[in-house]
Every structure is written in structure tokens, then in C-alpha cells.
Amino acid sequence: MTYDVLERNVGSVVLLVGLCEQVAKSLKMSRLLAVSIDELKDQIEQERQQKLLDEADRITAEIHRTLLHWLKLWDYVVFGKELNIKNKDKKKQNKDNKKKKYQPEVMDELDKYNRPVQKIALLNGPPGLGKTTLAHVLAEHAGYSTVEINASDDRSAEVFKNKLESATQMKAVLGDDPRPNCLIIDEIDGAPLRTDEPIGQKKKKQQGGLLLRPIICICNDQYVPALRQLRQCALIVNFPPTEPAKLAGRLYEVCSHSDEVDFEVIRFEQLKADMNTLLALCEKTDNDIRSCLNTLQFIQRKKKELSLKSIQMSNVGSKDSNKSLFSLWYDVFSMPRQKSVVHVITCRFHNIVRSAHASGDYEKIIQGLCLEKYVIPNIVWGSTLIYKNMNMASDWICFTDELYQYINHMQDYCLMPYIPYVVATFHLLYASNQRPKVQYPHAQYEALFGLIVFDKCSIIYNYTSPQTEMLPSTRKYLNEQCAVLEVLPPLMDIIQPTLRPKSRLTVVYKLRFPIADQLSELGKTWMRLLDFLIQLEKMRRTESASGTIVQKPEPSHKQKLTAKPITEEEKPIKDFFGRVIKKKTPEPKQKKVEKKNVLTTDIWFHFKEGYSNAVRRNIHLALLVQQDYNPRKAETLKMKF
Amino acid sequence: MSLWVDKHRPNSLQKLDYHKEQASHLKKLVNGGDFPHLLVYGPSGAGKKTRIMCLLRELYGSGVEKLRIEQNTFTTPSNKKLEISTISSNYHIEVNPSDVGNNDRVVIQELIKTVAQVNQLESASQKDFKVVILTEVDRLSKDAQHALRRTMEKYMATCRLILCCNSTSKVIPAIRSRCLGVRVAAPTIDEIAQILQNTCKKESLNLPVDLARKIAEKSNRNLRRALLMSEACRVQQYPFSPDQEVTEPDWELYLKETAGLIIQQQSPKRLLEVRARIYELLTHCIPPDVIIRGLLQELITNCDGQLKCEVVEAAAYYEHRLQLGQKAIYHLEAFIAKFMAIYKRFFEEGIADLF
Numbered sequence: 001m002t003y004d005v006l007e008r009n010v011g012s013v014v015l016l017v018g019l020c021e022q023v024a025k026s027l028k029m030s031r032l033l034a035v036s037i038d039e040l041k042d043q044i045e046q047e048r049q050q051k052l053l054d055e056a057d058r059i060t061a062e063i064h065r066t067l068l069h070w071l072k073l074w075d076y077v078v079f080g081k082e083l084n085i086k087n088k089d090k091k092k093q094n095k096d097n098k099k100k101k102y103q104p105e106v107m108d109e110l111d112k113y114n115r116p117v118q119k120i121a122l123l124n125g126p127p128g129l130g131k132t133t134l135a136h137v138l139a140e141h142a143g144y145s146t147v148e149i150n151a152s153d154d155r156s157a158e159v160f161k162n163k164l165e166s167a168t169q170m171k172a173v174l175g176d177d178p179r180p181n182c183l184i185i186d187e188i189d190g191a192p193l194r195t196d197e198p199i200g201q202k203k204k205k206q207q208g209g210l211l212l213r214p215i216i217c218i219c220n221d222q223y224v225p226a227l228r229q230l231r232q233c234a235l236i237v238n239f240p241p242t243e244p245a246k247l248a249g250r251l252y253e254v255c256s257h258s259d260e261v262d263f264e265v266i267r268f269e270q271l272k273a274d275m276n277t278l279l280a281l282c283e284k285t286d287n288d289i290r291s292c293l294n295t296l297q298f299i300q301r302k303k304k305e306l307s308l309k310s311i312q313m314s315n316v317g318s319k320d321s322n323k324s325l326f327s328l329w330y331d332v333f334s335m336p337r338q339k340s341v342v343h344v345i346t347c348r349f350h351n352i353v354r355s356a357h358a359s360g361d362y363e364k365i366i367q368g369l370c371l372e373k374y375v376i377p378n379i380v381w382g383s384t385l386i387y388k389n390m391n392m393a394s395d396w397i398c399f400t401d402e403l404y405q406y407i408n409h410m411q412d413y414c415l416m417p418y419i420p421y422v423v424a425t426f427h428l429l430y431a432s433n434q435r436p437k438v439q440y441p442h443a444q445y446e447a448l449f450g451l452i453v454f455d456k457c458s459i460i461y462n463y464t465s466p467q468t469e470m471l472p473s474t475r476k477y478l479n480e481q482c483a484v485l486e487v488l489p490p491l492m493d494i495i496q497p498t499l500r501p502k503s504r505l506t507v508v509y510k511l512r513f514p515i516a517d518q519l520s521e522l523g524k525t526w527m528r529l530l531d532f533l534i535q536l537e538k539m540r541r542t543e544s545a546s547g548t549i550v551q552k553p554e555p556s557h558k559q560k561l562t563a564k565p566i567t568e569e570e571k572p573i574k575d576f577f578g579r580v581i582k583k584k585t586p587e588p589k590q591k592k593v594e595k596k597n598v599l600t601t602d603i604w605f606h607f608k609e610g611y612s613n614a615v616r617r618n619i620h621l622a623l624l625v626q627q628d629y630n631p632r633k634a635e636t637l638k639m640k641f
Numbered sequence: 642m643s644l645w646v647d648k649h650r651p652n653s654l655q656k657l658d659y660h661k662e663q664a665s666h667l668k669k670l671v672n673g674g675d676f677p678h679l680l681v682y683g684p685s686g687a688g689k690k691t692r693i694m695c696l697l698r699e700l701y702g703s704g705v706e707k708l709r710i711e712q713n714t715f716t717t718p719s720n721k722k723l724e725i726s727t728i729s730s731n732y733h734i735e736v737n738p739s740d741v742g743n744n745d746r747v748v749i750q751e752l753i754k755t756v757a758q759v760n761q762l763e764s765a766s767q768k769d770f771k772v773v774i775l776t777e778v779d780r781l782s783k784d785a786q787h788a789l790r791r792t793m794e795k796y797m798a799t800c801r802l803i804l805c806c807n808s809t810s811k812v813i814p815a816i817r818s819r820c821l822g823v824r825v826a827a828p829t830i831d832e833i834a835q836i837l838q839n840t841c842k843k844e845s846l847n848l849p850v851d852l853a854r855k856i857a858e859k860s861n862r863n864l865r866r867a868l869l870m871s872e873a874c875r876v877q878q879y880p881f882s883p884d885q886e887v888t889e890p891d892w893e894l895y896l897k898e899t900a901g902l903i904i905q906q907q908s909p910k911r912l913l914e915v916r917a918r919i920y921e922l923l924t925h926c927i928p929p930d931v932i933i934r935g936l937l938q939e940l941i942t943n944c945d946g947q948l949k950c951e952v953v954e955a956a957a958y959y960e961h962r963l964q965l966g967q968k969a970i971y972h973l974e975a976f977i978a979k980f981m982a983i984y985k986r987f988f989e990e991g992i993a994d995l996f
Contacts, residue, residue: 387985394971397971398962398971398972404967405965471643472709474647475728476728479737479776482686482865485928486865486866486869486890487646487865487869489889490866490890494872
């Protein structure tokens with residue numbers, strides 16, 4: 001097979017290699033199960049492992065140390081060795097010196113079974129950083145025999161449970177391998193959700209069966225729901241993405257002189273490469289060590305020189321990775337760094353389109369874009385440019401929307417690939433060097449939610465719902481649209497008359513539509529208003545009674561003809577001689593407050609107040625506060641005072 | 642208690658207040674005992690449904706006024722249950738198929754079939770057809786309209802359709818040609834004012850001429866709105882005063898404010914604010930085409946002569962796309978952005994000319 005053919009069809013080759021890897025892994029597994037299959041061991045695989053190990057050693061030394069530290073904590077349970085306490089001190093010093101960034105702290109305490117508190121290590125990071133390799137290497141290093149479960153195995157709940165038990169509680173007897181097992185569960189996040197149960201059960205099993213062997217789990221995404229329970233009791237080790245410069249440097253080393261590492265089959269020594277090219281490679285592969293090496297290997301087989309062009313041209317290495325929405329939005333609105341390969345405009349374009357394609361959730365992406373476009377452009381461009389861009393962007397969005405409608409309506413999905421180009425347009429229009437602050441687009445969802453709420457509890461709902469209370473004759477002349485636009489706004493005024501004059505200036509204008517609750521609420525507001533008015537009226541009356549306010553004349557239509565009360569003028573009574581007799585008007589009896597004689601009533605009681613030293617005593621608050629207050633003690637205390 | 646709109650709705654063709662000539666035409670049409678399918682169209686609040694009911698009453702007698710609401714259930718081919726409520730009397734059935742959205746085709750096919758396949762029992766004393774009233778035909782999907790096409794002809798013997806819509810532009814020509822079009826134009830302002838005064842007289846209220854006119858002008862020649870407004874006025878203040886304030890619908894005020902914001906300042910930030918307001922309107926079920934029209938009307942009053950043409954063109958363009966698309970907000974926003982661009986450019990050019 002010539003390499004020309006290979007390169008033409010690189011994708012499948014990569015797949016092939018992946019397959020090889022898997023095969024090799026499972027083969028390795030079977031070796032661990034004490035079946036001798038050394039002959040079958042693929043040498044390429046071995047070499048790759050070796051290389052990866054090498055990388056892992058260099059780049060992820062920190063992680064390496066953390067994990068090893070954790071593994072060593074198991075020593076007491078597994079091997080019965082005393083723990084190295086000096087280790088602990090050193091660790092502390094380490095921590096003080098560095099103020100570590102991401103890596104979690106290994107808790108040194110042991111639980112009552114002398115196991116580490118964190119019973120499981122969870123390695124977490126993007127693919128191709130050597131997580132699996134690291135786990136294997138460390139386990140071997142610490143003196144364990146590794147048992148691996150990965151996605152290629154059957155992982156139904158039953159099988160998983162069996163395997164878990166056999167791995168943690170048994171030990172190979174037949175083979176010449178007396179070492180205790182260390183279970184490595186690879187690709188745990190890819191496990192189907194049903195394995196959630198066994199993972200959840202694991203904790204329970206620890207009480208029952210008592211987990212006495214270390215388990216290392218490996219995943220790409222630690223926030224998978226299946227891992228939620230696991231995360232709580234696990235030591236989570238994050239693999240940060242490698243810095244491209246570091247990786248490129250390392251690759252350079254590998255390329256230029258690989259003698260120090262013992263390669264048996266393939267040597268990179270002849271491959272000429274410069275740092276820039278390697279950097280480009282790193283960037284292209286998203287700092288995936290495995291992918292980098294694979295690519296190098298292919299190129300080396302074909303030619304002796306690694307050129308920038310060949311990296312850019314070949315579609316090796318670019319992974320079909322699924323970016324998160326946020327990182328995609330971020331990419332769209334940020335300009336790639338000057339130095340990097342993807343700075344070229346066509347490259348940028350293709351990159352964005354590709355990642356938009358990969359992420360799939362176009363509608364969300366577009367919503368995010370839509371929101372973002374207003375936040376960014378402010379100072380730099382002239383206003384005409386702003387509007388030109390804005391119009392272009394919104395036209396694109398409208399077009400996409402139209403496209404969507406067409407696709408959905410006609411179910412014609414062959415137009416689907418044209419949708420992500422809107423994302424590229426946004427990138428070209430709005431990408432800037434300042435860091436974009438990407439927000440999640442809530443508005444659409446909120447609007448939708450609001451619409452549902454509004455729909456559910458409004459008169460409109462009443463209109464459409466089966467249990468309508470509307471009269472058919474009313475309902476007949478009303479449809480949804482005219483209800484909203486024409487009937488409801490004045491209806492509110494009709495059923496809710498203004499009881500007091502509102503000053504137009506102070507009333508804050510708000511959209512208010514009658515919602516069912518509001519209507520029932522209406523009664524209450526009415527009551528309150530009426531109450532208020534009544535109070536007002538009362539006040540007015542009392543005031544008018546006191547004479548400060550002249551009572552308004554009644555409106556003419558309410559005035560009634562009433563007979564004038566004829567009051568007999570009381571003429572002073574005169575006596576025969578014309579003298580006025582002073583009438584003795586009896587003095588109005590002052591109401592005597594009747595003092596009830598207690599004794600006359602049938603029942604009476606009398607509260608006898610008394611003063612007795614026997615009962616009363618001064619107690620300080622401080623004493624009461626004292627919990628064990630008891631009066632006797634207090635007495636003694638008082639005596640003391 | 643019912644609203645004046647319902648209380649004083651005329652219930653026979655003779656009692657109609659305006660378009661009297663048309664009323665007499667309709668009467669003649671029905672007096673023959675038969676009539677073709679009708680397509681009644683005209684703006685909202687012009688009295689389309691009132692006329693339809695008067696027509697039916699003329700045809701069947703007062704029995705059509707005994708209305709009941711029924712729930713009908715239909716099953717789509719994909720086994721989805723659709724519920725739709727119909728208003729019916731013994732002689733007619735009224736349904737708004739657009740209530741069920743995209744599945745309106747099923748409703749139309751099934752409903753008309755079931756109605757049409759049943760013959761009237763006593764054909765001697767009754768008409769031998771029933772009437773199916775379909776409202777909001779302009780909101781029907783194209784599929785449903787196509788489905789309607791053949792059914793209309795097929796069941797001519799046993800049922801008549803009366804279609805009711807605001808505009809015929811969204812009704813496919815095939816249907817338009819199968820119906821007798823009856824246009825119910827909006828009443829003039831004088832007519833509205835007169836009707837308002839008559840109504841108030843019936844309510845034994847005294848409505849000043851000026852106020853009646855004011856309300857009529859504010860109602861956009863929409864009789865329903867005018868009546869509701871006058872009732873609201875009555876509640877607010879009685880006795881009426883000629884210079885009384887007439888409250889406009891709140892969404893209209895809101896829209897006007899929004900337009901004011903757009904005119905006030907053109908910037909991406911302002912666009913973001915406006916966007917929130919548009920969302921608010923949409924959430925309250927205000928249809929997007931009403932929003933775009935309202936905005937345009939407000940914006941255009943602030944535009945110079947040359948600009949008007951351009952702005953209207955943009956509005957038409959985006960309104961068209963709005964109909965084709967799914968998410969109204971994008972298109973509304975695009976229109977506003979476009980307007981801002983046009984407006985800003987005009988201003989900047991104006992300033993440049995000054996120097």
C-alpha cells in the first residue's frame with residue numbers, strides 16, 4: 001500500500017490506527033488475565049505507549065505526582081506498608097511554596113478501614129493527553145496489576161458489577177502475577193446511563209463488601225449526570241490542556257533526536273521540522289499529543305520534511321470534536337492570535353464553519369449570536385460601518401430563519417448544511433481582539449415561557465379552553481387577536497373604574513393585561529379602595545362637624561323639596577308683669593360613674609397583692625443565662641455576692 | 642351585564658346602521674332560498690360577523706341564535722389528538738381552524754365532511770343545506786386552503802361555506818374564485834359617531850357630538866373599538882365632557898413609546914433596549930405584523946419626505962420575510978436596525994452638507 005493512497009484516505013487510516021490501539025489494549029488486558037499472548041502484542045502499539053508515557057512524564061508531571069501520591073495512600077491497606085509521614089510534610093511545604101492552581105489536594109487522612117478518604121480517582125481531561133497511559137503506568141509503578149474496563153467491553157449493569165467485584169476482591173492465583181489488582185475504568189463518561197446504578201451502588205457496596213483496592217476512573221467530561229454521585233467521593237484530577245509551545249518543544253525533541261528513547265521500529269530522527277510548523281500542528285490538533293504523534297508518523301513515512309503547508313493542507317489530525325456552545329461563541333467573537341496558523345482568513349472561515357457544523361444546535365448558536373452582536377461594536381468603527389455590519393448580520397439571521405422555516409415545513413433537510421454559514425459571517429463581521437463576554441441567551445426562552453404563562457391564565461385561554469365560561473353569543477364575535485388588540489385594553493377600564501382621580505404624570509405606564517388572577521384580585525383592590533374612600537368620607541364628616549369645612553351643597557338633581565321644619569319659637573315666658581321668668585332648667589345630671597359596690601354583687605373576688613420576702617428574690621440575668629441554673633445555687637451565689 | 646358591543650348588536654339585516662344598500666342586496670340574495678359560498682372580508686371591527694349572523698337569521702329564522710359551544714376532537718394521520726371548539730346552532734356551525742395551528746387541514750377536511758354528509762331530516766320545512774362558517778381564513782395554512790378547494794365543490798348540495806377573513810391577499814385564488822366576495826368596508830368616522838350617539842341614547846346617556854367624533858377618530862374606524870372606548874369613557878366619567886380624555890389601548894401607547902425611543906437615539910445599545918420591549922409585546926400576544934405596522938406608522942411621521950419611501954420599502958421587505966420566517970423577533974429587529982441605519986445616514990449626510 002503506497003502512502004499516496006494512504007494520504008488520500010487518511011481518515012480511515014486514523015480509524016485503523018485507533019482500531020489497532022483498541023485491539024492492543026484488549027490484548028493487553030488478556031495478558032493481565034494471565035494468558036500469555038506476548039507474540040500478539042503489537043509493536044507499534046508498544047512504541048506509542050512508550051512515547052506517550054514519555055510525554056506524560058514530562059508535561060503532566062504535576063498530575064503524575066498527585067495521582068501517585070493518592071495511589072501510595074492505598075499502600076497501607078493493600079500491602080500493609082506504613083505510610084510515609086515525611087511525605088506529608090513535604091507535600092505541605094510544596095503546597096505552601098506553590099499555591100497550586102488547579103490540582104486538587106490529596107487528603108492524607110485515612111478512614112477507619114485505613115483507606116484513603118477519597119476512594120476513587122477520577123482523571124478528567126480532553127482526549128489525547130495520555131490519561132489512560134498515565135493510569136496504567138502509575139498502577140504498574142505502584143506495584144499493582146491493572147484491570148481495565150473500557151468502552152469496548154460490555155458494560156451492562158450485571159457485567160459491570162461482576163467485573164467490579166472480581167477485580168476488587170480477588171486476585172490472580174493461577175498466573176505468575178501475585179500483585180494485587182488496580183481497577184481502571186476507562187471512558188466512564190461514555191457509559192450508558194444505566195450503568196449509573198452500579199456506580200451509585202458502589203458506595204453502598206463499600207459498606208457491605210468494603211472496597212479494598214484502588215479504582216481509577218477516566219473520563220473526558222466529569223459533569224456527565226452518571227458521574228454525579230461518584231464525583232462526591234472521588235479525587236478529581238484535571239488534565240489541563242497542554243500549552244502548545246511546550247508540546248511543540250517536546251515534539252521537536254522527538255523529531256530531532258530520538259535516540260535516547262528506545263524506539264525499535266520507527267524513528268523520527270530523519271524528519272526535519274521547525275518549531276513554527278510543529279506549533280501549527282499542535283494548534284490544529286487541539287494540543288492532542290496522540291494526534292500529533294500520529295500525524296508526524298504519517299508524514300515521516302512519506303517524506304523527510306515537515307512543511308507548514310503540508311500541515312495546513314492535510315486533513316489529518318483535525319478532530320471531529322464537539323465544542324461547547326460557549327466556546328463556540330467565544331471563538332466566533334474573538335480574533336485568533338496573530339501568530340497562529342488559523343489567522344489566515346480562509347482558515348478562520350473554515351474553522352468556524354466546521355465547529356458550527358460539529359456542534360449542531362444551530363438554533364441556540366444563532367440566538368447567542370443575536371444577543372451578542374449588540375454588545376460588541378462600540379467605539380472602534382465609524383457609525384456607518386456599525387450599521388452596515390448590523391444590517392448584514394440581521395439580514396443573514398433573517399435568511400437563516402427563513403431557511404429554517406422552509407426546511408421544517410418542507411422537511412427538506414438537504415438545505416441544512418447552509419445554516420452554519422451565518423456563524424462564519426458573524427465571525428468575519430464581529431470578531432475582535434478584545435475578550436468577548438459571552439452570555440447565555442435567555443430572552444427567547446423567557447419570552448416563550450412568558451407567552452405560555454400568559455396563554456394559560458388569561459382570558460384568551462378561557463377563549464380557547466374547553467371549559468369556557470364565555471357565553472356562546474359573546475364568544476362568537478371574539479377571536480384571539482381581536483380580544484388582545486381591541487377588547488381587553490378597554491375592558492380593564494370598564495370593569496375597573498377609577499375611583500380616585502389619578503394624575504397622569506405619576507402613573508408609571510405598564511402593560512397590563514387582565515390575567516385571570518388579576519381579575520379575582522380585582523375584588524380585593526376594590527375593597528381596599530372603597531375602604532379608603534369610606535375613611536376619607538368619615539374624616540370629612542368629622543371635619544365638617546367641627547365646622548372647618550363648609551359642606552358642599554347637594555347637586556341640584558338630588559335636592560328634594562322638604563318641608564321646612566316649623567320650630568316654635570320659644571318665647572320667654574313672662575309673668576303677668578312682663579318680667580321674664582327664669583325657668584329653672586334642670587341641670588343635666590352629670591352621669592355619675594356608678595361605683596359598683598363590690599360587696600353587693602353575688603360573686604366577687606379580690607386580688608390580694610402582697611409582699612413577701614419568701615417569694616421574691618433578686619436574680620441577675622447572668623444567672624438565668626447560666627444553663628444549670630438552680631435557685632439554690634443562685635441563693636448561695638447571691639450570698640457570696 | 643354585557644358590553645355595549647354585544648348588547649346593541651343588530652340582529653337583522655334591516656337594523657344594520659351602515660352599508661344599507663349592501664344589506665338589501667344580501668337580503669335579496671337570501672330570499673331566493675339559496676346562495677353561493679360567500680367570502681366575507683373587511684377590516685376588523687367592520688361588522689363582518691354581525692352581517693353573517695343577520696344573514697343566517699334571515700335565512701333560517703331566530704333558531705340560529707340558539708348557540709352552543711361544542712368540543713370536537715379530531716385525530717391527525719400521525720395519531721395526534723386535536724381539540725377544537727365550535728359554536729353551532731341547529732342550522733350552522735362555526736369554527737376557527739387556525740386555532741389548531743399547523744394541523745388545520747385535518748380539521749377542515751373532517752369537519753366539513755361530517756357536516757356535509759348529514760342530510761337534514763325534514764327537508765320540507767327546512768333548507769336542505771347547512772352553513773359552515775370558517776373564520777380567519779387568511780390564517781389558514783396553504784395545505785388547508787388547498788384541501789378546502791375540492792370540498793367546497795363536492796359538498797355543494799348539503800352545505801354552504803361562509804368564509805370570513807380580514808384580507809383576501811392570503812386566500813388562494815382558487816378559493817376566491819369559488820366564492821362570492823362580500824366586502825364589508827370599515828364604517829366612516831361620521832357613521833361611527835352617529836352609531837355611538839344612538840347607542841348612548843339607548844343607554845339613556847347623553848353623548849356630546851364632539852366626544853363622539855373624538856372617539857370615532859381614535860378608533861381607527863373600528864366600530865368595536867369605538868364602542869368599547871365609549872363605554873370605558875362612560876365608566877371613567879359621567880356626565881361626559883366634550884374634552885374628555887379617551888384612553889387608547891395600552892399596547893398602542895407602548896408601541897408609540899418604543900418608536901419614540903428609536904427616533905431618539907440610534908445605537909446598538911438602544912437597539913438592545915428596543916429588543917426587550919419588542920419581546921414584551923410579543924409575549925403579550927401582539928401579532929408581529931401589527932407591531933411592524935404600528936412602528937412604521939409612528940416612525941414615518943418623523944421622517945423626511947425622501948426617507949419615507951425608503952423606510953416603507955424596508956418595512957415591506959421585512960414584513961414579507963417575517964411572513965416567511967419562524968421567529969418574528971429576528972425580522973422585527975432587522976427592520977429596526979435597518980431603520981436606524983437609514984435614519985442615521987440621512988442625518989450624517991445632512992450634517993455633512995452643512996459644512
